Amino acid sequence: MSEKIEKLADLTKSLIKTIGEDPNREGLVKTPQRVAKAWTHFSQGYNSKLESVINGAIFNEDCTDMVVVRDIEFFSMCEHHMIPFFGRAHIAYIPNGKIVGLSKIARVVDVFAKRLQVQERLTCQIRDCIQEVLNPLGVAVVIEAKHLCMMMRGVQKQNSVTTTSAFTGEFENKATRDEFINLINAKLS
Ligand code: ZN
Numbered sequence: 001m002s003e004k005i006e007k008l009a010d011l012t013k014s015l016i017k018t019i020g021e022d023p024n025r026e027g028l029v030k031t032p033q034r035v036a037k038a039w040t041h042f043s044q045g046y047n048s049k050l051e052s053v054i055n056g057a058i059f060n061e062d063c064t065d066m067v068v069v070r071d072i073e074f075f076s077m078c079e080h081h082m083i084p085f086f087g088r089a090h091i092a093y094i095p096n097g098k099i100v101g102l103s104k105i106a107r108v109v110d111v112f113a114k115r116l117q118v119q120e121r122l123t124c125q126i127r128d129c130i131q132e133v134l135n136p137l138g139v140a141v142v143i144e145a146k147h148l149c150m151m152m153r154g155v156q157k158q159n160s161v162t163t164t165s166a167f168t169g170e171f172e173n174k175a176t177r178d179e180f181i182n183l184i185n186a187k188l189s
Pocket of ligand 1: 078079080081082083147149150
């Protein structure tokens, strides 16, 4: 058992005690271990190197047509409450001599999502990463998410969806941005 897992398990045991439960109760005995492993997964983004995620998957290509990857599912942890927020990311870029393997776009989302986050920063970090790595003519990122911290506590808005967006380059132009929005809203038949 790694030192990190052990520490996280100890903290979880304290949490269980503090909320008024018995960590030695049968159903809870292995819970600290499970929670520790889960949190190691939720925070994996801190240990992932973006270069190693993307490198080797960048290709030279003359195409300058918009590339859109939509409905990338993600799960992240709200940094204010350490409760999940989750939803879908839609990402587009207009190549400028370079393209990246499509699955890598989803990996970029994952690297930034598996940290303590706010949706606004997650959106901008994905945009900036793609802009930096590919130097495209423009990047667009739209994220739609539900926040359990809003749904379970406080305002209890069960169905509210928060949408954030971030753009660079050609997506600053309304026509290009509209084309992207139409593509992510289009129903595939
Ligand atoms: Zn929150």
